[in-house]
Amino acid sequence: MTVKLDFEECLKDSPRFRAAIESVEGDVSELETRLDKLVKQCNSMLEAGKVYCQNNKNFVTGLRELGHYCSGDITMSECLEKFSNKLSVILEAQGELIEATQRSVKAKLQSFVKEDVKRFKDVRKEFERSSESLEAALSRNAQAPRGKQHEVEEASHALLNARKAFRSEALDYVLQINVVESKKKTDILNAMLSMMEAQAQFFQQGHESLAELEEYRKNLSDQHTHLVLNSAREKRDMEQRHAAIKTKDMSYDDSIMDFSPDAVSGIAMEGYLYKRASNAFKTWSRRWFTIQKNQLVYQKKFKDQPTVVVEDLRLCTVKPCSDHERRFCFEVVSPSKSCLLQADSERQLQGWISAVQNSIASAFQDRREAPHSPRWRERCSSVSTGSGALSAEQESAGTEALEEVQKIPGNGQCCDCGEPGPDWASINLGITLCIVCSGIHRSLGVHFSKVRSLTLDSWEPELVRLMCELGNTAINRIYEARIDEITIKKPHPSSPRQDKESWIRSKYVEKKFIQKLPETGRVAPLRRSSARRNRANTQERPGGRPPIKPKPNRATLPRLTGLSQSDLVQKNHTGFHQDEEEEEDLSTLHPGALLYRSASLQNFPVMADAIAHGADVNWVNTAEDSSTPLIQAVSANSLAACEFLLQNGANVNQADSNGRGPLHHATILGHTGLVCLFLKRGADYNARDKDQKDPITIAVENANADIVTLLRIAKMNKEMREMDGAFGQSGDETYHDIFRDFSQMASNNPEKLKRRSTDIKTP
The missing domain is CATH 2.30.29.30 (Pleckstrin-homology domain (PH domain)/Phosphotyrosine-binding domain (PTB))
Structure with a gap:
């Protein structure tokens, strides 16, 4: 027990004793005031807590009712049920916390004020009464006359009794002071410790309860990210359709x-x-x-x-x-x-x-003829004489092709942060991405990156071919060529989103890490393998095919102050044959001309590098009849190269000086797969060259049955859509099925697209 006042000092009744008593009485009075205030505040807190708990219970009840309303949606109902149950557990623990606080703080402090402080006040009154009696006895004893022995004896006896009573009360008072001082410490500390113990237990229970949902919350967060991306894609599609419909004449409702x-x-x-x-x-x-x-x-x-x-x-x-x-x-x-x-x-x-x-x-029919049945398809295909039934053996090629994309070197990890197992891709860059980086790429805009899901979206065969030609390793050689010279660290899978976003913007938008163009070129000569030359010539039509233009004259192409991509002119990971290679030094070409030449050579890393250095994808070579990189890719009969250029903004209808666009050249050369690709990308099949020939006329003259079929079906489909009016469908499903079959065949079995017919009639 803490001794506030000494008992011996109390017997002396010295001025020090009186001063100490006054100090103690002031402290006890201040303590009583503060404890009364604290008890009232605690009471208000407890009442507010009870109201808060009741409102929370009402909220949890509302969550449960909303979960019953959303019972048809498994994700929503499961989420609301789990969260409302956990909130109920937390609320029960909070109710226990309120009860514990009431027991430990309010009850104990009130007991101290009402019992111990009250007892202190009672003893103080007795002490003050005995002190006054002693003062009176001392005064009477001092005034007793010397000659009156009787009064002297009475005064002495009264003083003796008063002093005895005062000392007894003073000792009791000192004892009570020391008791109050000691209990003040023990009771207040005990109350605070009990309250904080209850608080700790409450938060521990809440943490343990919520920790049970950690895995579920993580999975739900991933689902939410997918939903956000899908919602953004659907919103974009709706906005595009809304804008397209608003451009139509809506004076009449012809839906x-x-x-x-x-x-x-x-x-x-x-x-x-x-x-x-x-x-x-x-x-x-x-x-x-x-x-x-x-x-x-x-x-x-x-x-x-x-x-x-x-x-x-x-x-x-x-x-x-x-x-x-x-x-x-x-x-x-x-x-x-x-x-x-x-x-x-x-x-x-x-x-x-x-x-x-x-x-x-x-x-009157026993059953309707399904619009996508084989009979309907046969009727659509009959617009072209000699066009046989298309093969359907490629139906399962999509899944296998996507697996091939993920097997490309470097594609097993996210191109930007290294997250394993990426299931998103940027189709114009030719890379695979994790879901976080794909969201950042999508925010850059389609002029920088076009994001598509490897598992949720449909993939065309030529797009799969393109993805297999590039890959994360090849692209990072371009966009991270100077990474060792830069102090910025590449993010890892666990890096914060803001670090990944800063890296991706620096890499693709600001292009901080690509190899700068020096004053003198130091690019190794490009080699075009004989295998690729032969593949480019496999579908040449004997006899009447116009001669292929010679390679560009280096003196006629604009020059730049060098090009430093020594790593990027290496052979593509798909591999080139090494026999009969011919060299061509492209080190002095500026990006536009480099894209032009690399498109004809089908060197995808160099094409990607040229675009990274700002090449105009629609660059025109005035020395070769204003030909473009896309027309060069057509001459090389490369589906993937054409797809790469189109995904990066190439104009599918840009014509050369002879008025021939990519569709004209593909038709002249008999590249059926390319014709199919350009028609799907919106090529104008009615465009005429300087000889006033459109692609259909050229295809008929060349007796190419497959190309005639494609052109006529595309024309028929457009006419059907125009007849349907502003609210018509975006295209007949059969039309898409036929073009999908041709795309599969062009990508996987091009030898089947060599059919010719001599009895095609002019349209």
Whole structure:
């Protein structure tokens, strides 16, 4: 026990003792005030905590109700259920914390104030009373006269009793002072320790409870990242479609012209029509009409039960009513009744009449002919004489091709941070990326990087070929050529996102790490293997094929102050044959001319290096009939080189001085795969050269059955879309299927695209 005052000092009743008592009394009074205030604050805190817990419980109840509402979405319902359960556990622990705080702080401090401090005050009163009695006795004893022995004895006796009582009360008072001083320390420290122990236990329980969800939260975070990327892609697609539709003339709603007899919903045709009532008033009402299940029905509201106008379309006919006073009227006549209807325009009138007639014809068939059946495909292919059925043996090639992409040197790790197992790619750079780096690449914009998922998106064969020609190792030799000279450290998989973003922007946007162009060139000569020369000549048409232009005259090409890419002119990882190589020194070419020559040589690392150094992908060589790198890639019959240039912004319709674009040259040379590629990329098949020949005419003259088929199908598909109006589909599925087959064949079995026909008629 801490001794605040000494007992011996109290018996002397010295001024020091009195001063010490006054100091203690002031301390106890201040302590009482502060403890009263602290107890009130604790009480307010506890009340607020109870309100907080109750509101949190209401919130958790709302989460559970939202989870029941989202029961159809497994991800949402599972997330809300797990999180609400954990929050409930935390709230229970918080309730226990409040109870512990009330027991340890409020109760103990209140007990100290109400019991110990109160006892101290009571003893102090007794001490003060005895002190006053002693003062009175001392005064009386001092005033007793010497001659009056009786008064002297009484005063002495009273003083003796008063002094005895005072010393007893003083000792009790000192004892109580020392007790209060000691209990003040023990009670307050005990209260604080109990409260902090309860706090520690609460947070430990919360941490342990949330730690159980760590793996789940990580997986959910990955799913959220995928959802964000998919949402951004869908938003971009919707914005593009929205912008495209807004450019159309929307004065009339012609969306009902989409007659689809094989729609998944079973609705072949739908839209608003005015219907004349059969009553005496002959009133007109606007209703939503639908052709479904060989019936013509209508309804006013979506939830209304449809009213059947014609039970069986096989028993009715349709005809226009040009003699009626209202415009755009037609009549559906059945044996039992007739129904007069009105469209909003002449086009809608014809569309509805055609739809009813087609539905009547379909109703007589035992089963409809599926629009993507072999019979339908055969009908589409018959637009070209001599075009046989396409092979379907490449259907499983996509998955195998993607596996090949991931086997390319360096592609097993993210190109930028080294994360193993990347499942995203930048198709214009030819690299693989982890999901974090892919998000950063997407934020750079498509003019820097075009991101696509290796697992979620569909991949065209020529794009897979392109990815296999480059790879992370080859591209990093270009964009990280000076990495050893730079103080910036390359991020690793666990680096913060901001470090990765800073690195990627420095690497691809600011291009800090590429080899700068020195004053003198030091690039080793490029070699074009005989195997590639022979491959470029495999589809040359004997006889009437125009001669291939000679290689560029070095003196006529613009020069630059050298090019330093000694590592990048090495052979591609796919390997070149070493026999009969011819050398060509390109060290003095500026990036545009370098891209032009490397495109004809099909040297992809050098093409990528030229673009990294700012080459114009549409650079024009005035010394060779204003030819472009894309036309050079066509001359080399390289699907992958053409795809690489197109992905990096090459103009598929840029013509040379003879008015011939890439599609013309591919048609002249008989490169069917390239024709298919350019048509898919929007090439103009109606463009005419100086001889006023379009690609279809050239293909017919060359008797190339496959190219004629492709050109005619592309033309037919465009005409069908134009007939469908502004709200038509983006292309017939059969059209895409045929082009996909040709792409697979051109990439994997080009020898099958050498068919010729001598009986093709001019279109």
